[in-house]
Amino acid sequence: MITANRKLKVILAQPRGFCAGVERAISIVEEAIRIYGPPVFVRHEIVHNKRVVDELKNKGAIFVDEVSDIPDGGVTIFSAHGISEKVENQARLRSLPVIDATCPLVSKVHKEGQHHATKNRDVILIGHASHPEVEGTMGRIKGGVHLVTNIEDVKNLQVRDENKVAYVTQTTLSVDDTREIIAELKEKFPNIIGPDVRDICYATQNRQAAVRNIAGE
The missing domain is CATH 3.40.1010.20 (4-hydroxy-3-methylbut-2-enyl diphosphate reductase, catalytic domain)
Known part of the structure; x- marks a missing residue:
């Protein structure tokens, strides 16, 4: 048990935090919300981080499992993990406005x-x-x-x-x-x-x- 009077030494790892690809994907979602207004629809969690996902939800992002879960005309964002050609074609056939946040x-x-x-x-x-x-x-x-x-x-x-x-x-x-x-x-x-x-x-x-x-x- 940690007592109130005990001093703890906190060591911060270097480097730490998100990689450039994740930072880019988060910025893409935030910018899409700013430009198009909520909601925007993100296929799969943009990154594997609950805090970030919850913050984006509060700003107007809706995370879905499949393209079929997105309403007609819904601004669609593909996560940093990338997508198959099949998923890309599903969005194209429905003429969904797509923003690709796939990590370079x-x-x-x-x-x-x-x-x-x-x-x-x-x-x-x-x-x-x-x-x-x-x-x-x-x-x-x-x-x-x-x-x-x-x-x-x-x-x-x-x-x-x-x-x-x-x-x-x-x-x-x-x-x-x-x-x-x-x-x-x-x-x-x-x-x-x-x-x-x-x-x-x-x-x-x-x-x-x-x-x-x-x-x-």
């Missing part, structure tokens, strides 16, 4: 996967099943995607041509989360193509490292 790094993963698919490579996605970003990425790459979540998935993976394989990763996974899986992929497919290290989002990694660094203080 997520969009870059989409483009990389699409590029590999046009080269007839098997595309492997390292990520978590049912995560909104993974669903969006898999729905953006034609020809299908192999989803792997652990080393066992890699061991059981079958591709058309072991010399024509590429991988992309869910951006919200840290380097630590993917290191062993990537190593296993490279061992199984020596010629596999992966993203340039400069393309990796280090926000998650940096924040996890910051917590580890202060854990012993």
Whole structure:
């Protein structure tokens, strides 16, 4: 139990807080409310943070699970996690005014996967099943995607041509989360193509490292 007279030392991790992609998505929703007036409709939570979501609700954002939940003419915002082509087409067919808040790094993963698919490579996605970003990425790459979540998935993976394989990763996974899986992929497919290290989002990694660094203080 903490007594009233006990002094506590508070250590603030650096860096901390939201990444640039999340800050951008929040600003997009707030600006849409300012320009168009409430309500605006956001497919899925704009970010995984209850406080932020509740604040946006109070300002006039309505969060929905599917495009079909949005009334005709409703200003529609896609979350930072990205969407599949199917969802995008649903909004287009209804002529909904759309604002895309997809994180630019997520969009870059989409483009990389699409590029590999046009080269007839098997595309492997390292990520978590049912995560909104993974669903969006898999729905953006034609020809299908192999989803792997652990080393066992890699061991059981079958591709058309072991010399024509590429991988992309869910951006919200840290380097630590993917290191062993990537190593296993490279061992199984020596010629596999992966993203340039400069393309990796280090926000998650940096924040996890910051917590580890202060854990012993």
